[in-house]
């Protein structure tokens with residue numbers, strides 16, 4: 001008997017999403033296999049955050065299906081979504097900490113929201129989550145007193161406090177220096193090993209993508225144009241993928257830049273009265 005691959009924990013089928021005239025997702029298909037880390041790359045504004053929000057029901061598709069553990073969540077309301085959300089940790093692009101709450105209150109927020117355990121357990125769970133991210137002891141600190149890297153780690157602690165099956169990370173390393181970014185990458189890798197959880201990471205940070213990914217997919221103009229492993233990424237024969245991965249602007253973008261340069265040079269030659 002051959003081993004069948006485990007069914008996907010999250011599955012998007014033919015997902016379409018527009019905002020007014022803007023078609024952001026144009027028939028996206030993606031199956032997230034359990035126990036692996038899938039990294040979604042793609043240019044700014046291409047719809048990566050929109051895609052991630054569909055996975056937790058924060059956005060609903062205009063057309064298509066979104067399944068979590070086999071169940072279609074595309075049209076579910078807030079109450080019906082609660083058991084699904086309990087199984088998913090979400091690290092928001094902005095961090096999303098509440099500035100008026102202490103670190104502990106922020107970390108415990110999902111426990112309160114899901115009425116998960118007794119309040120006596122919350123302090124223990126919070127300590128454990130903060131210990132994992134190396135911030136135990138900062139429970140009573142206010143987010144405004146934290147560095148950018150610490151805020152990201154508190155957001156991560158909040159995402160893992162319910163022991164989720166899946167963690168979704170939206171730009172977890174953006175805005176951090178390379179050392180602190182590496183610390184977050186290391187945490188993502190360790191969390192997956194420790195909890196055998198599934199992760200989906202949205203990033204434009206290629207160092208991070210290569211370090212944490214089992215699989216890398218690239219979103220471009222509303223569809224996936226690459227689905228590969230970190231090792232095979234450099235061998236992909238597609239201009240858009242190659243430019244993105246190597247951080248090179250397209251010729252037409254450089255032409256736009258020449259126009260700007262000519263304009264500014266023209267201005268500087270204008271004689272002052």
Ligand SMILES: Nc1ncnc2c1ncn2[C@@H]1O[C@H](COP(=O)(O)OP(=O)(O)OP(=O)(O)O)[C@@H](O)[C@H]1O
Pocket residue numbers: 019022024042043044045046047048049050051093204
């Ligand atoms: N709620 C919304 N209402 C209207 N437009 C939206 C909404 N959410 C996203 N958009 C638009 O959808 C497009 C994709 O946005 P999204 O935030 O997913 O991009 P992204 O790939 O995550 O970009 P970045 O890398 O800069 O974070 C953008 O043009 C954005 O302005």
Ligand SMILES: [Mg+2]
Pocket residue numbers: 048049050093170
């Ligand atoms: Mg985004």
